Amino acid sequence: MTTPGTSRKARKCVLANQKGGVGKTVITVQLGHAAAAAGLRVLIVDADPQGNITRSLTQYNNAEPPPVSLADVLDRRAQIRVQDAILQxxxxxxxxxxxxxxxxxxxxxxxxxxxxxxxxxxxxxREVEAEFDFVFIDTRPATDLITRNALMAADKLVIVVQPEDWAVGGLQMTLSAVEDLKEYLDKDLEVAGWIINAVDGRRSDHKETIELLEGMSVEEGITILGEHIPAIADLSRLSAIGWGCDEHPKPTPRIRNMVTVFAKILQQLSDQVPVPLPAPAADGSDRVPEGVSA
Structure with missing residues (x-):
């Protein structure tokens, strides 16, 4: 963990895909928990107006938004400091x-x-990054100004993709957006890799698309991060209520494996930040959250 008074800055990672429904929010939440489980300090930035991460990690929603938010920080008329908008x-x-x-x-x-x-x-x-080891920025599936802001603020891009034709198209569009940033805004954003999410091993089309993605990875020289993440209902349910896989009191073998997978992805993103592999919660240690399998 970063020692107070040191000059080391947070690793800032933006998660994106120009097509929605690929599970960026789930991955962002779980990477945040993986970092926390490793004893690291994490800031998650919800740069999506839909606010799904804000819903999962707080009691706020569209009808009752937070009193101060990223919107206020970016509003030049408001003159709100980012420190005043960050929630525990x-x-x-x-x-x-x-x-x-x-x-x-x-x-x-x-x-x-x-x-x-x-x-x-x-x-x-810039005002707060020295206080954290990692910053994860969740984005909307678009190339609008807020998303470009998120890409410009990051050191690394993680593209989340499902093994579906439409999601692969979004991956290609995202890579094109990175090239546009370099050409027009002089931003050389490192593509850390892509995460293949929500894999159904029973589907032949998923297997074919994974082969395509693996071939693209070799051609582009871009890493596939971690293992392929299977479609697990509990993974989505845990993320929706803001829980990490490592917090599941009665984890199945698949959830236990996800704890390790996300920790390994974190290691791939970490550079010089040491990331130990955490152990999942022990069976029967606490109550199971509503909607999550016991």
């Missing part, structure tokens, strides 16, 4: 910069055409 979550090591839901969309519209608007999240994170 249930897990001590995880902090959240919440989405402003509809307000985030409105702020984006107001920023369009303003000088330096693509660097708004970068400037905000």
């Amino acid at each position: 979550t249930r897990r001590e090591a995880i902090s959240l910069l919440p989405s402003g839901f509809d307000e985030l969309q409105a702020v984006q519209d107001a920023l369009i055409g303003k000088p330096g608007s693509e660097h708004s999240i970068t400037r905000a994170l």
